[in-house]
Structures are given as C-alpha cells and as structure tokens.
Amino acid sequence: MQTNPFSYLFLRGIQAIERFLSHWYILVFYAYWGYVTRSLLALDRYFAFRVTLLNIFNPLYQDYSFLGYVLGIFFRSILLFFGGIVYAVILIVALAIYFVWVSIPPILVLRIL
Amino acid sequence: MSTSTMKTYFEEPRFSAPPITRWCMRVIPFLSYLVLSGIALLFLFESSSSHLRYAGFLLALFLLDALFYRNEAMERIDEFELSKREKVNIALYTSPKVLYVVEKNMEHALFLKKDFYLLLCLDMVRERYIVEALRRLELEEDSVVIHLQTLLEDEATDTREDVSGKLDQLMNGAFTEARRYHKPYIDESDLFVSLLLQGPPSLTNFFIALGVHPSDVSLALLVRRRKKGFLRIAGIRTILLGTARRYIVPQRRVMNRAWTARPTPLLDSFSTDITYLAGKELMGFLIGHKEEYARMVQILKRPMRNNVLLVGEPGVGKEALVQYLAYQIAKDNTAKELFDKRIVEVSVHGLLAGTEASGGVQKRVMTILNEIRSAGNVVLSIPDIHHIVKTSGENVTAIDVLLSSFREEGIQVVATTYLDDYKRYLEHHSAFRDVFEVVRVEEVTENEAVEILVHTSVVLEAQFKLVISYKAIRQAVYLAHRYLKNTLLPSSAEELLREAAVLARDRKATSVVEGDVVELVESKIHIPLQKAHGSEVEQLLGLEQEMKRSIVGQEEAVKAVAKSMRSYRSGLTRKDGPIATFLFVGPTGVGKTEVAKAFARSIFQGEQAIIRFDMAEFQEKNALSRLMGSLEQDTQGLLTSVVRDKPFSLILLDEFEKANPDVLNLFLSIFDEGKCTDAWGRATDFSNTIIIATSNAHSKFIYESIEKKVRVEDMNEELKHKLLDYFRPELLNRFSGVIIFTPLSKEHLRAIAELHIKKLISEVRSSHGIELQCTAAAFSFIVELGFDPLFGARPLRNVLEETIKPLIAEYLLRAGENHKQYVTIDVRDKQLYLDVANS
Structure with a gap:
C-alpha cells in the first residue's frame, strides 16, 4: 500500500510535538526525580533518618544507663529534627524547581494567547 | 502478556x-x-x-x-x-x-x-x-x-x-x-x-x-561504547588494578549510622576498613561468582555458625568477593542482618606478630576481640587464615582464644585460604570445621573472564597508551585457562595481558594483538601454539625420514607417531585427551624406546623432553600416591608435578604391564579426559603430551609368530586378545594405537651397527680429532657378535660398549698426546683390535 506523503508529513509534525511534550514532562520527570532520590539517599548516609527513627529509644553507643537512654532520645531527636528540616527543604526546593519546569510551556502558551 | x-x-x-x-x-x-x-x-x-x-x-x-x-x-x-x-x-x-x-x-x-x-x-x-x-x-x-x-x-x-x-x-x-x-x-x-x-x-x-564471530563484533563495539564513560568512574583504575590499599586514604573510622556501635581503636590500628574503601568506590568490582556470593550472604545472615571460609586457588577472586560484599553493604544493598555493618580486614601476621612475649599477643588479641564484641557491627575479614595454624607452634594460646571467640554470636568472620593450605592445615582441624562454613570459590568461566578483561583492558590502554585488540583479550583468557595453571582466571589472563602490554610498549608498538599474547605464552610454556609455518611445516612433513635416520625398521611405529604430531599441529587432535597414546609391544631391544627418543629429538629438540617412568617401580600399593602426591606424607606427585612443569612433553612408560592396577586405572582416565586431579585437588593437563607405553608382554608369542611367518596384521588381533591378560579391555581401547614391534633380522642389525659405528666415529673425531675407521671384516664380526634374535639390538650395543670403546680408551691412555690421526678397527683370530700402524 502506497503512503500518502502529506498525511505522513502531518503525522511527523504531530509526533514531533508529542515527543517534545513527552521529553519535557515524562523523560525529565524520571531523570530529575531519579537524581533527587539518589541525592537524598546519599545524604541519608550522614543523617540516617530512617535508622535513627527506628532506634529512637535505643541508647547511644550501648550505654544502657538511665542517662544513656535520655541522651539517646535527646540526640536522636535533634538529629531527626535537623535531618527532617534538611530533607524537607531539599524536597520543597526540588518540587518548586520541577513545578517551574512543568509550568514553562503552559505559561508560554498563555502569554502567547 | x-x-x-x-x-x-x-x-x-x-x-x-x-x-x-x-x-x-x-x-x-x-x-x-x-x-x-x-x-x-x-x-x-x-x-x-x-x-x-x-x-x-x-x-x-x-x-x-x-x-x-x-x-x-x-x-x-x-x-x-x-x-x-x-x-x-x-x-x-x-x-x-x-x-x-x-x-x-x-x-x-x-x-x-x-x-x-x-x-x-x-x-x-x-x-x-x-x-x-x-x-x-x-x-x-x-x-x-x-x-x-x-x-x-x-x-x-x-x-x-x-x-x-x-x-x-x-x-x-x-x-x-x-x-x-x-x-x-x-x-x-x-x-x-x-x-x-x-x-x-x-x-x-x-x-x-x-576468526571473528558475530558476538565478537558485538563485544568489540561494546568496548568502544563503554570506554569513554568508563574511565570517568571514580577509582576505576584502582578497582581494576587492585591498588586500593596503596591509595593514601584517610582511614576515617565512622560510627555506624544507628549510633549503636562502640569505637574499636586498637582494631582500627591493625586493620583496614574495607567497607569505607568500597563506599569510596575504590573497590567492589565483581563479575561472575553469583552462587558463591549468594551462599556467603546466606551464611552471614544466620544467627549461629555464621562464619565463612572462602576456599579457592590463587587469583580466583576470593578477595573480590569480600570487597563486593563490602560494596553492597556500603550501598545499603544487602540483607537486613548485614545492614550498617563494617567489614574490617586484619592480617594474621599483623595480629600475632610484633610483640615479643606471647602474653603480649594474647592481651592484644583479647582487647581486639572485646572491642569487636562491644562494637556489635564488625565483620572480620581474615585473608590467608591458614597462617593461624602455621604459626600455632609459637602462639598456641592466641589461636585458641581466636577460635573459641569465633564461635560466639557477637563475632563474625569471613576468612580466605588457598586450596592447598586448606587441605594441609585446616581440613583436619576440628576446631576450624566447627567454626567455619566452607564456600568453595570456583574459577570464573571464560566468558566471564573475557568480560572482566574487556573492562581491565580499558584501563590498561589508558595506562600504556596503546590499543588492546579484542582477539588478544579472548586469546589471553583461552591460553591462560588452558596453560597457565599456577593462578586461575581471571588473574592469570590479566597478568598475561598486562605483560603483553609491557612488551608491546617496550618495542614501541601501538597495539597488543593476538599474536603477541600467543608468542608470550609460547615463550613461557614451550608449547607450539601458533599455526605451523615455514621450516616447521617441512619438518612435520619429513618427520618419518628424519626419524629413520636413527631408527631401523619399525615403520608402523614411526608412521603412527609422525601422523599424530601432524594432526596435533594442524589442530585436528581430539580436544579432551592427550595428543596421542601408544602402546608399543614387542621383545626387548627391538627399538621401542629408541622410537620415542628419535621422536623427542625430532620434535622436542632433545631427549630431555622425555618424562620417563619405569613402571616396574610402581607395583606396590602406594604407587598411586607416589605418582599423584600425598596429603598425609606432604609430597607432590611425581607424574603430576613434572607434567605441570613441562606440559608439552613425551611421557614414556616403560614396562607398562608391570604397574599396579590402580596406576593403570589412573592412566585410563588420563587417556580418556586428558587430565587428572592430584591429591592436592589440582588439575593437571595432559592434552599437550604424547604418551608412549612400552611392554614386553607376550614377546614370545610375537617371536614365534614371526618365526612361523605370520604377518603382523594377522598377528595383531590375536595379540590384542592376549594382552587382556595384562590390561583391561577399556584401557587397551583407549590407546590411539597398539603397535607391534617385530624382532630384528640380521639385515636390520647390520643397519643398526652401521648407525652405531658412525656415531662412534663422529664422537671420537670431535673429542680427540681421530679419524676412526672400521674394516668390512671387523664390521661383519661385530654384527655376528651382536646378533641374538631374543634380545634384539641390545647385545650389539654391549659389543660396542664393552669391546670397542674399551679398546679405544686403552689406546688413548697409552698414546696420550702422541696418538695417530688414523685408527682402524679390525679383526684377527676372532678378536677385535685397533690397527694403528697401517692407518
């Protein structure tokens, strides 16, 4: 069956727009959030948020005295607090950047109109 | 779907x-x-x-x-x-x-x-x-x-x-x-x-x-694609060249992330934190060994008896397995039982040496063990743990302390040892068996080794500034696997490739090609690996003529060995077996050993390439352990060790029928598979050997058949049947050929005498400058004296050794420096003498 060149070229044009949108929203989403997740995991090697949360009632350095337990809860809480802030800031900034990114095409379209 | x-x-x-x-x-x-x-x-x-x-x-x-x-x-x-x-x-x-x-x-x-x-x-x-x-x-x-x-x-x-x-x-x-x-x-x-x-x-x-398969093209294209990104990976050179410990890395002793561990200052001063180095991506590269890794992790996850002993030959990848485990722990990619743990490597020598009094050692070991117990997150890695037993004479208390501690729940160990040392020092040590679960680390496959070397070659190319061809990599793996048995894949192939790269750089070449690797291996093992070319082709084609210069008669034997060599050098021999195996049967003195010697002179450039065993000496029950080595007696096998040293050789087994039946069974498997495993568990490759067994069995039958004018072809079947008195049918069937050596006729003996006398003339000329001659009468007399159908050419050799040579020796001693230039051997009154006057 012979191909109609006009419909082929029209389809190519539509596909090009589809690809642009797919790259802008889907490909960048995976790449960007992959990067953010990797960065957060790397950061977790220092903050150990989940591990600290699981060990919140364990004393530091196996000091099973009353003071050890108190200090454990105290220091772990501080770590969780600051760690939580750092994670939250990173997540908020990352979300904001992505939000700006996804908004660019619709904003441009709105401006054009 | x-x-x-x-x-x-x-x-x-x-x-x-x-x-x-x-x-x-x-x-x-x-x-x-x-x-x-x-x-x-x-x-x-x-x-x-x-x-x-x-x-x-x-x-x-x-x-x-x-x-x-x-x-x-x-x-x-x-x-x-x-x-x-x-x-x-x-x-x-x-x-x-x-x-x-x-x-x-x-x-x-x-x-x-x-x-x-x-x-x-x-x-x-x-x-x-x-x-x-x-x-x-x-x-x-x-x-x-x-x-x-x-x-x-x-x-x-x-x-x-x-x-x-x-x-x-x-x-x-x-x-x-x-x-x-x-x-x-x-x-x-x-x-x-x-x-x-x-x-x-x-x-x-x-x-x-x-010599290019489509899959080779695929891999060669892959090298190109991976090359660029690969060198950018942090520490990739260190990983592949194994130089992480040489890196000056600040050994930062981190607490575990849960803040539950305790510090280990003394342990830290005697050890290297592998998890830390792996976390920095300076080690932890592993291809293959999936089963061994899974087994190791499975054991480490257990609550009790969770110590691993990795046993394997040098270069097989034991250390890489431990480093990969450390890498997976560092990346939080392992079982929860190993989460947040530290793999700390400590050497036995480092732990036990350096303190004069054994009490000092014991105190140090105790302190370190206490640190590990209280830390709760340390997995000890001890390479070459057999040293603990080797040095036990000096520090018996420290070893007892160590082994009993390893039984405890709080101390986990991943140790490594070589197969030899395991069998020698550890296998019979009950304390070790109780404490450790053994994981045998096998050699990686050739395909896995090629994949590893493709990665290593990228680093070597950058290091030596030359291109390493994919064929060179493949050949390095193939040849190292087949011939360089002292270390296993992938190390053996890596060393080979590195050596080839050094040689190429020294001669200012821009690439390492297949031929370079083949040449290098040839120079190491003295086995012809390249296709026969030039003078070698002529030599192979004229092998029979060459051998006939020193062999009289025995056409069938000469043809058989020459044919087998031509097949070998054309790459047409059976892959899983020796080059050829022959049984030469015949009376004494007919040239069975001489054929082997002549063959060795022609192909191996000398009789020294013959590995000769008088099988009459291997009749006792312990014969097998003498040939294959013994763990109990701590001896290497006479056969296996010599073949490992000279993989391309001629093995001559004299009086084969006299060997112990167990020894015959050993050769049954060697003939069949071309390899055997010695008492130490090491495989010995016989695929580049020619094995010639000689036997005098049923010589009388051969002699009588020849006397009755029975043709050799007709005698063959009956003799084979008779040989079943000595050899099992499956053993006889595994010989490439059973060749009958017929008794020598007087004509044969004349020709042999001529050869011997020519040889003697040449020897005397080169050693003393004397032109020795032999009259026709003397020659006939020598042949007459040396002719005995029952003993073949041996009496003739005796005549030369015991009559003619003493005559010459006597003359030389008497004449001293004033000896004549021409001396003739003659006969008078049935007595041989030297005619000096008429010369």
Whole structure:
C-alpha cells in the first residue's frame, strides 16, 4: 500500500510535538526525580533518618544507663529534627524547581494567547 | 502478556513510497526545522510584540529538544511497556540514522540489482565506529571491503519482495540485539551485528574464516561504547588494578549510622576498613561468582555458625568477593542482618606478630576481640587464615582464644585460604570445621573472564597508551585457562595481558594483538601454539625420514607417531585427551624406546623432553600416591608435578604391564579426559603430551609368530586378545594405537651397527680429532657378535660398549698426546683390535 506523503508529513509534525511534550514532562520527570532520590539517599548516609527513627529509644553507643537512654532520645531527636528540616527543604526546593519546569510551556502558551 | 508472545514487525511508511516521494518525505521535515529556526530567531530578536517573543521562545525550546534528541528513535525500548503490547512496530524503536542507512542501501540494492545485505555491510564497514571495532578484531578495513566487493559480484540479485523480507528479518535481529544490551533504541552497532547473524552464509563464513564471530563484533563495539564513560568512574583504575590499599586514604573510622556501635581503636590500628574503601568506590568490582556470593550472604545472615571460609586457588577472586560484599553493604544493598555493618580486614601476621612475649599477643588479641564484641557491627575479614595454624607452634594460646571467640554470636568472620593450605592445615582441624562454613570459590568461566578483561583492558590502554585488540583479550583468557595453571582466571589472563602490554610498549608498538599474547605464552610454556609455518611445516612433513635416520625398521611405529604430531599441529587432535597414546609391544631391544627418543629429538629438540617412568617401580600399593602426591606424607606427585612443569612433553612408560592396577586405572582416565586431579585437588593437563607405553608382554608369542611367518596384521588381533591378560579391555581401547614391534633380522642389525659405528666415529673425531675407521671384516664380526634374535639390538650395543670403546680408551691412555690421526678397527683370530700402524 502506497503512503500518502502529506498525511505522513502531518503525522511527523504531530509526533514531533508529542515527543517534545513527552521529553519535557515524562523523560525529565524520571531523570530529575531519579537524581533527587539518589541525592537524598546519599545524604541519608550522614543523617540516617530512617535508622535513627527506628532506634529512637535505643541508647547511644550501648550505654544502657538511665542517662544513656535520655541522651539517646535527646540526640536522636535533634538529629531527626535537623535531618527532617534538611530533607524537607531539599524536597520543597526540588518540587518548586520541577513545578517551574512543568509550568514553562503552559505559561508560554498563555502569554502567547 | 509476556514478551515471548509479542509479535514484532517492521513498518516505516516512508519505505513503501516511490524514490522521489521518499526523498521529499525525508527532506521536507529537515527544511521545516530550518524554517522554524529562522522564525524562532526572528520572533525572539526582531519582533516588538511580546506575544511573538514568547512564541519564539517556545519554538526555540521545541527546536532545541528536537536537536538534542535528534539521534533517538520515536520511542524508547521499555521492557515493561513491551510486555503489555501484542504487536510492536520495530521502526518506532529504530534510530533515524539506522533508518536512513537501511533506506539508502535498500534503494541501491533495487537500483543496482545487487544483494541488499552485502551492500548494507559494504556501506557500514566504512563507518568510523565499525572500522574501530574491526581494528579491535585485527581486521583491516581495506581487505574487508575488497572481499565484500568480490562477494557482491557472486551473490544473486534481490527483488523488492526479497528486500522486504530481508529487512524484516534484519530489523528483528537488531531489535533483539538492542534489548539484549538494554539499549533505549536500535543503533548502528545492533544493525551491524544483526547483519552478520542474518546475512548470507558467504558473509558469515567470511568473518568466521577470519576468526571473528558475530558476538565478537558485538563485544568489540561494546568496548568502544563503554570506554569513554568508563574511565570517568571514580577509582576505576584502582578497582581494576587492585591498588586500593596503596591509595593514601584517610582511614576515617565512622560510627555506624544507628549510633549503636562502640569505637574499636586498637582494631582500627591493625586493620583496614574495607567497607569505607568500597563506599569510596575504590573497590567492589565483581563479575561472575553469583552462587558463591549468594551462599556467603546466606551464611552471614544466620544467627549461629555464621562464619565463612572462602576456599579457592590463587587469583580466583576470593578477595573480590569480600570487597563486593563490602560494596553492597556500603550501598545499603544487602540483607537486613548485614545492614550498617563494617567489614574490617586484619592480617594474621599483623595480629600475632610484633610483640615479643606471647602474653603480649594474647592481651592484644583479647582487647581486639572485646572491642569487636562491644562494637556489635564488625565483620572480620581474615585473608590467608591458614597462617593461624602455621604459626600455632609459637602462639598456641592466641589461636585458641581466636577460635573459641569465633564461635560466639557477637563475632563474625569471613576468612580466605588457598586450596592447598586448606587441605594441609585446616581440613583436619576440628576446631576450624566447627567454626567455619566452607564456600568453595570456583574459577570464573571464560566468558566471564573475557568480560572482566574487556573492562581491565580499558584501563590498561589508558595506562600504556596503546590499543588492546579484542582477539588478544579472548586469546589471553583461552591460553591462560588452558596453560597457565599456577593462578586461575581471571588473574592469570590479566597478568598475561598486562605483560603483553609491557612488551608491546617496550618495542614501541601501538597495539597488543593476538599474536603477541600467543608468542608470550609460547615463550613461557614451550608449547607450539601458533599455526605451523615455514621450516616447521617441512619438518612435520619429513618427520618419518628424519626419524629413520636413527631408527631401523619399525615403520608402523614411526608412521603412527609422525601422523599424530601432524594432526596435533594442524589442530585436528581430539580436544579432551592427550595428543596421542601408544602402546608399543614387542621383545626387548627391538627399538621401542629408541622410537620415542628419535621422536623427542625430532620434535622436542632433545631427549630431555622425555618424562620417563619405569613402571616396574610402581607395583606396590602406594604407587598411586607416589605418582599423584600425598596429603598425609606432604609430597607432590611425581607424574603430576613434572607434567605441570613441562606440559608439552613425551611421557614414556616403560614396562607398562608391570604397574599396579590402580596406576593403570589412573592412566585410563588420563587417556580418556586428558587430565587428572592430584591429591592436592589440582588439575593437571595432559592434552599437550604424547604418551608412549612400552611392554614386553607376550614377546614370545610375537617371536614365534614371526618365526612361523605370520604377518603382523594377522598377528595383531590375536595379540590384542592376549594382552587382556595384562590390561583391561577399556584401557587397551583407549590407546590411539597398539603397535607391534617385530624382532630384528640380521639385515636390520647390520643397519643398526652401521648407525652405531658412525656415531662412534663422529664422537671420537670431535673429542680427540681421530679419524676412526672400521674394516668390512671387523664390521661383519661385530654384527655376528651382536646378533641374538631374543634380545634384539641390545647385545650389539654391549659389543660396542664393552669391546670397542674399551679398546679405544686403552689406546688413548697409552698414546696420550702422541696418538695417530688414523685408527682402524679390525679383526684377527676372532678378536677385535685397533690397527694403528697401517692407518
């Protein structure tokens, strides 16, 4: 069956727009959030948020005295607090950047109109 | 729906259009992008309307995206997405460049009426990346092009239907190739590999004849692709060259992340934190050993008896396994029982040495163990743990302390040892057996070793500034696996490749090719590995004539050994067996050993290459352990050790029938498999040996048959039957040939006497400058004296040794410096004497 060149070229044009949108929203989403997740995991090697949360009632350095337990809860809480802030800031900034990114095409379209 | 039921097809609408339309369909999108670029620039920089500037900006983003992804296919290969589809159009996953090259050659094939596959191949081999891959395979672009052009003339022409069918097949192959390497779309290398796999037999055969399989091309292309990104990985050189410990890394002793561990200051001063180095990506590269790794982790996860002893030959990858475990722990990619643990390497010598009093050692060991117990997150790694037992004479208390501690729940150990040392020091040590679970680390497969070496070669290329061909890598792995048994793969092949790279750099070569590796191995093991060429070919073809210079009669034996050598050097011998195995049967003194010696002189450049065993000495029960080594007596095997040292040799087993039946059984397996395993568990390869066993069994029968004028061919079957008195039928069947040596006639003996006397004349000339001669009468007398049908040529040799040589010796002593130049051996009154006066 012979191909109609006009419909082929029209389809190519539509596909090009589809690809642009797919790259802008889907490909960048995976790449960007992959990067953010990797960065957060790397950061977790220092903050150990989940591990600290699981060990919140364990004393530091196996000091099973009353003071050890108190200090454990105290220091772990501080770590969780600051760690939580750092994670939250990173997540908020990352979300904001992505939000700006996804908004660019619709904003441009709105401006054009 | 699984991908196996997924139907694939190739449909690119452009391909079915007429040529002019197709050209327009290709050019118009390109022109459109140019026009759109102009419009975008115009809107952005020349327009006063903000609406148009925003439109220009959006258009610019669209064009930049198109430019950035210009080489990508319409869709990316996503296995999950594919699994949901019933039908898949491969064209959507094909890069524009591949579509273009296919379209172009399809058009040419139809226009020129030529084979589509060959035209496509001819076009692709000129591409830069294919040229580079071909060079890695030691193929020259020009010669490949010339050959393809010749093939093109011979192949049948293609119709449109042919091309369409071929295209479908070709693109399906390329799609499979791209999915195999988890690529996002089909690129040119996938197309080229598919072309070699799907192409006409003449094309595939051409590459196979050059020693290149399509999968080799695939890997050679992979080297190129990986090369760029690979060298950028932090610490990759350190990982592959194994120099992490030489790195000056600040040994930061981190607490565990849960803040539950306690510090280990003394342990830290005696150890290296492997998890820390692995976390910095300075170690932890592993290919293969999946089963061993899974087993190791499974043991370490247990609550009790969770110590691992990795046992394996040098270079097999024990250390790499521990480092990989450390890497997985550092990346939180392991079982929860190992989460947040530290693998700390400590050497036995470091732990036990350095303190004069044994009490000091014990105190130190106790402190370290207490630290480990209280820390709760340490897995001790102890390389070469057999040293603990080796040094037990000096520090028995410290060892007891260590072993009893390893039984405890709080201390986990991953230790390594060599197979030899395990058998020698640890296997019988009950304390060790209780404490450790043994994991045998096997040699990686050749394919895995090639993959490892492909990565190592990238680093070596950068280090030595030369190119290492893929064929050189493959050959290094093959030869190291086959001949360099002191260390195992991959280390043996890595060392070989590194050595070849050093030699290439020293002679200012720009590449390491297959021949360099073969030459290097030849020089190490003295086995001819390269194809026979030049004078060697002539030597092989004239082997019988060469041997006949020193052998009289015994045509069949001479022919058999010569034939076996020619087959070996042509690569036609059985792969899993010695080069050849012969049983020479016949009376004493008929030349059985002489044939072996003559063969050794011709092929091995001397009789010293013969490994000779008098099997009469191996009749007792302990004969087998003498040949194969003994763990109890701590002895190496006489046979196995000598064959490992001289893998290319002639093994002569005299009086084979007298060997102990257990010894005969050992040779049964050697004849069959070409290898055996000694008492220490090491394999010895006999595939480059010729084994000649001699036997006097049923000599009387042979002698009587010859007397009765029975032909050798007729005697053969009956003798074989009679030999069953001595050998099991399966052993006899495994010989390449049972060759009967017939008794010597007087004519034979005359010829042998001539050979011996010539040899004697030559010896006397070279040692004393005397021209020795022998009268015809003396010669006949010598033959007469030396003729005894029952003992063959041996009495003749006795005449020479006990009558003629003493005469000459006596004369030389008497005459001193004043000896005559010409001396004649003569006979008078049945007495041999030296005639000096008439000379």
